[in-house]
Amino acid sequence: SQTIHQWPATLVQPVGSPLSLECTVEGTSNPNLYWYRQAAGRGLQLLFYSVGIGQISSEVPQNLSASRPQDRQFILSSKKLLLSDSGFYLCAWSGGYTEAFFGQGTRLTVV
Amino acid sequence: TQLLEQSPQFLSIQEGENLTVYCNSSSVFSSLQWYRQEPGEGPVLLVTVVTGGEVKKLKRLTFQFGDARKDSSLHITAAQPGDTGLYLCAGARSGGYNKLIFGAGTRLAVHP
Numbered sequence: 001s002q003t004i005h006q007w008p009a010t011l012v013q014p015v016g017s018p019l020s021l022e023c024t025v026e027g028t029s030n031p032n033l034y035w036y037r038q039a040a041g042r043g044l045q046l047l048f049y050s051v052g053i054g055q056i057s058s059e060v061p062q063n064l065s066a067s068r069p070q071d072r073q074f075i076l077s078s079k080k081l082l083l084s085d086s087g088f089y090l091c092a093w094s095g096g097y098t099e100a101f102f103g104q105g106t107r108l109t110v111v
Numbered sequence: 112t113q114l115l116e117q118s119p120q121f122l123s124i125q126e127g128e129n130l131t132v133y134c135n136s137s138s139v140f141s142s143l144q145w146y147r148q149e150p151g152e153g154p155v156l157l158v159t160v161v162t163g164g165e166v167k168k169l170k171r172l173t174f175q176f177g178d179a180r181k182d183s184s185l186h187i188t189a190a191q192p193g194d195t196g197l198y199l200c201a202g203a204r205s206g207g208y209n210k211l212i213f214g215a216g217t218r219l220a221v222h223p
Contacts (some may be wrong), residue, residue: 006153032208043117043199043213044154051208059210090153094209099144100201102153 002027006091006103013110019064019078021106023091026072031093033074034100035066038088050074086110114138115202117214125222127189132217134200135182140212141205143176143183148197148216190221 006023013019025031032051036044046059048066056066063082067075074091091103115136124130134143142161146154158167160176160183167174171194173186187194197218201211 034210036213043115043215044201044211045213046210049208049210057208092153099156099159100209100211101156102146105151105153107151 002093002101004091004093004101004103006106008106009104010107011109013081013108015083015110016080019076019081019085019108021076021089021091021108023074023076023103024072025074025093028072028093028095030071031095033068034092034094035064035074035076036090036092036102038090038105040088044090048076081110083110115200115212115214117198117200117217119217120215121218121220123220123222124190126191128221130187130190130219132185132187132198132219133182134184134214136202137181138202138204139180140202141180142203143180144201144203144211145174145183145185146199146201148199154199187219190219192221192223195219195221 003026034049035047037047038044048058050056050068053068064078086109089106092100094100118133142159144159145157147157148154158174163178163180165176171188175184197216199216200214203209203211
């Protein structure tokens with residue numbers, strides 16, 4: 001069966017510091033991968049998606065970037081965090097069909 | 112930008128009551144999914160509806176996709192405290208790499 005791992009679960013970072021969130025998927029190959037951000041108690045906003053190694057599409061302009069160095073690894077990064085980058089970040093995968101499956105999320109607080 | 116509007120935003124009911132949550136859009140989706148999310152966790156998929164007019168049942172939950180594939184509803188019968196959570200609908204566009212568009216969610220609280 002397929003599983004998705006996302007870490008860390010919580011992170012407190014000072015303004016101006018770098019960020020690296022990692023997500024890995026097991027049990028499937030060539031998945032579509034996604035990074036979403038969720039405001040408190042609200043819906044999800046798609047930040048990046050990837051259909052293959054090295055292929056990244058950005059949905060909204062922002063202070064973040066994404067990379068896919070391996071087939072089942074998706075990384076969300078920032079060189080210098082802003083206060084507005086605080087939020088709940090979710091990684092997800094899909095097999096190209098309709099369903100998407102989410103990781104447990106990372107609560108990022110920028111102070 | 113295609114939007115999915117969910118209503119109501121908040122719902123607080125007593126155990127045993129029935130409720131319906133709505134998800135509406137002016138755009139057509141190839142499929143629509145419903146998720147439930149607990150605080151501090153990722154959304155968990157409940158159901159996917161694909162065909163216009165489709166109805167799916169998951170125990171006490173009934174999901175319906177509108178005939179025109181622009182809207183959907185979730186009906187819960189005899190709600191229980193375990194149904195408490197954030198319910199999210201998400202639409203997928205055909206040929207769109209399954210980039211889901213999410214509604215803002217309905218926060219449901221079921222009190223014993």
